[in-house]
Amino acid sequence: MFSYYSDLCTELYDFTKPVGYSIDGDIEYYLDRLKSCRGRILEAAVGSGRMLIPLLEAGLLVDGIDYSPEMLASCHKRCEERDLKPDLYEGELQNFSLPHKYEAIIIPTGSFCLIENRKDSINALQCFYDHLVPGGRVIIDLILPDSLKAGKISTSTYTLPSGDVITLEDKLVEFNMLHSYTVSYLKYEKWRKGKLIQSELQRFALRWYGIEEFKLVLENIGFSDIVCSTDYVYGKEPTNGNQTFTFEAVRK
Numbered sequence: 001m002f003s004y005y006s007d008l009c010t011e012l013y014d015f016t017k018p019v020g021y022s023i024d025g026d027i028e029y030y031l032d033r034l035k036s037c038r039g040r041i042l043e044a045a046v047g048s049g050r051m052l053i054p055l056l057e058a059g060l061l062v063d064g065i066d067y068s069p070e071m072l073a074s075c076h077k078r079c080e081e082r083d084l085k086p087d088l089y090e091g092e093l094q095n096f097s098l099p100h101k102y103e104a105i106i107i108p109t110g111s112f113c114l115i116e117n118r119k120d121s122i123n124a125l126q127c128f129y130d131h132l133v134p135g136g137r138v139i140i141d142l143i144l145p146d147s148l149k150a151g152k153i154s155t156s157t158y159t160l161p162s163g164d165v166i167t168l169e170d171k172l173v174e175f176n177m178l179h180s181y182t183v184s185y186l187k188y189e190k191w192r193k194g195k196l197i198q199s200e201l202q203r204f205a206l207r208w209y210g211i212e213e214f215k216l217v218l219e220n221i222g223f224s225d226i227v228c229s230t231d232y233v234y235g236k237e238p239t240n241g242n243q244t245f246t247f248e249a250v251r252k
């Protein structure tokens with residue numbers, strides 16, 4: 001019934017978030033935090049390369065991993081267009097095994113919150129830890145839900161350069177305060193000259209974490225020197241739930 005970051009989702013993502021498109025300054029922030037890296041970096045949930053490619057073009061050695069073959073295909077294409085040849089892997093974050101150890105592992109844009117099952121999210125953090133060199137860092141963005149009312153529907157319309165139109169309906173179907181997650185249904189429809197030519201339905205789950213809770217999770221995995229920053233200003237203390245929270249922690 002449901003797709004997972006499939007063709008229409010990828011096409012719309014590439015249109016609205018092209019390579020180098022910085023969300024609230026996130027690319028600049030990650031470039032600054034990673035500029036001292038001399039070894040390999042892994043971008044988890046790399047998507048179609050919005051951030052990966054600017055990091056590569058800055059001279060960093062970056063691999064990528066993602067669960068979606070459609071997103072990875074787009075990433076491969078975009079890299080080839082720029083004569084970039086990163087190692088890209090298809091796999092789940094909670095159980096991957098790669099041939100390298102990394103100086104840093106990053107997961108920007110709140111993508112970590114897309115790991116719906118809490119046990120899977122813990123396993124993903126353990127995988128990150130196991131793939132870091134001693135002294136290596138994780139940098140993870142977290143977000144909180146922006147709506148608390150199940151049944152809320154929002155719609156958006158995007159006109160592509162080809163003249164085709166993609167409409168996106170976002171319906172919040174479940175809000176679970178007790179277990180800290182939301183579930184939305186995203187309906188993508190592609191139209192050409194008034195006729196529907198393609199559609200996808202995506203189940204979009206978001207799990208969130210409290211600031212102190214996530215620090216404890218990282219500590220229990222074995223991470224140290226944990227810093228939580230907000231709005232892509234290193235060391236800036238959180239003040240409200242509308243901010244993006246970026247955790248940085250070190251493997252002992």
